[in-house]
Amino acid sequence: MPRPKSLSTTRIAAAALAVIDRDGLAGLSMRAVAAELSMGTMSLYRYVTDREQLEGFVVDLVLSDVDTTRPPRASWARQVTILVERVRDAVGAHPAVVPLTMTHRHTTASLLRWSEAVLAALTDGGFTGPHRAIALRTLLKYVIGSIQLEHLGALSGPGTTAMANLPPAEFPLLAQTARHAQPIPPDEEFRRGLSIVLRGLHASQ
Structure with a gap:
């Protein structure tokens, strides 16, 4: 025994x-x-x-604690925003785990339920077929990439400072943009970026 x-x-x-x-x-x-x-x-x-x-x-x-319940009476874009922010909060607390979320996306029950909820929200927004598949992949790329950038190359970090101090004669736009980027908090960066992605997905339909 x-x-x-x-x-x-x-x-x-x-x-x-x-x-x-x-x-x-x-x-x-x-x-x-x-x-x-x-x-x-x-x-x-x-x-x-x-x-x-x-x-x-x-x-x-x-x-495991990510709530996959879609908020009632919310627009499809608002539903997606809330679902994506919940995953960002959970994974962002353990940024080193980010690569594992992709390699185990097809076997992890919690991530499968989250993906199903996002697809339901996208369906409410009129996404179907290949367009819906691309929309889901785009959202996954955004949230995973954003978490990695936030923790490995934050706007408030030394990389942005170095770019802000580049010779303006050679890199005028990059230096200026980096100076504007430095004070942007992570939450604002994430949400405004996600809003751009969602508008782009909607416009591509």
Whole structure:
């Protein structure tokens, strides 16, 4: 008879997430998670098949509390905005997890439910067929790319400062734009960018 399991998937995922938050995605390994749980690496294999399954557990945990309920009586664009902002809040709290959301998008129940809700909102907006597929992919690209830029190259960071100080004779527009960009807070950057994307999707119908 196998020994009874004493670790839940949630606890394992939480340990893996702690490793990623501390050491980055490159630091994630079965050995590191086992150490986080104060157990031997081989013992962890009683609960997890391999790193790929471990990654899936992490994505599910990060997105498990995302509300996929669409706000009633809201326009399709407002529905999409709210759904996208909820994912941004959840994933943005653990930015190193961002790449995993794409590689596990087809196996993570939470992300599948979110995608279904977004597609329902797009359908309300008249999106169908290939146009709806492209719209969903565009939104995914925007939210994932925005999170990465916010945490790896924030407008308030040294990269923008360096561009603001470029020689104006050689890079007049880039230097001026960077100076305007520096004081823009992350939330405003995200929401105004998303608004542009939604208007573009609507105009392309």
